[in-house]
Amino acid sequence: VNDTTRHGGNPQAVPERLRNQRTRLLSFAAMYSDRMVTERLAEVGARKWHYAVLVSLADNGPASQAELSDRTGIHRSDLVAVLNELTDQGLVHRTPHPADKRRNVVTLTANGRRRLQRLDRLLAATDAEIFAPLTTEDRAELSRLLTTLVTHHATPPPG
Amino acid sequence: VNDTTRHGGNPQAVPERLRNQRTRLLSFAAMYSDRMVTERLAEVGARKWHYAVLVSLADNGPASQAELSDRTGIHRSDLVAVLNELTDQGLVHRTPHPADKRRNVVTLTANGRRRLQRLDRLLAATDAEIFAPLTTEDRAELSRLLTTLVTHHATPPPG
């Protein structure tokens, strides 16, 4: 229908040398995946980072913003806006830390817990959609390979 | 050394539910990969799209900009700037198409061919660095899985 947009180019025309470039494959796969996740979340007024924060609070309990940044991978500077949005929606709570006046303690609300359940279902469906062309075994294998890469590069070099 | 930047967070602190999320793994892996590729290319004054254009011209011959966009996945609007940079460096050539005055014919120069060889070596080294934690078989497997995903999602839905 619309062939000038949604780039990635015409797959048939892409030279083999480019098609087989692993870093390029990784980039494009992530691009499609990110786009789909972002779209699905946008339909219910959420963003990727929202989910990350809600999960972190649900699974590891209340936390300061600095710790939330560590848990989710959200940059400290950007976490502020994310928490503003979540508090505006009544999904989390920012209260001053009793013993350390610099910190906030971020807590999940009952609404936040319900919201997380919904996002969980939504993201499970999106995952199924994105990885539909892979078998169950292939999906597990992909997760294994990506986990190896991520842990290797996320781990700070020894020192 | 600097633990507040280069996010991805503290890997140990990331909740298991997030760590195992496939779309997140894909995003982060691509992020690390892209960052490394971009850095290495920047050291020699190049960018990712430069390489894509040079490869396309070397492997599939001269082309119009519209066709180059299809071959490389570069958006038509952004291709202009990329070609400006490449022509400024004397790596490609823009000449008017003899039979169709709307088009340009983009050609690889001798310098462009030499440049491509250098970028090939550089990117091969970067690929080795990025995928170092994977065995040879694992890398092939990863390529296979990613290719399945990319072709599936790049191929326009039947119609």
Place this chain on the structure above:
DNA sequence: CCGATTTCAGGATCACTGATATCT
């Protein structure tokens, strides 16, 4: 007149930087 090609101006989003005020 419709469609294709090149070009430019600008938007939206994202990771990141840098600075500031506050507090330990």
Place this chain on the structure above:
DNA sequence: CAGATATCAGTGGTCCTGAAATCG
């Protein structure tokens, strides 16, 4: 004082939209 925390303003890159100018 050094160091940590939360916040805000702003940069640079990328993907994308929209429109103009030119031409088939």
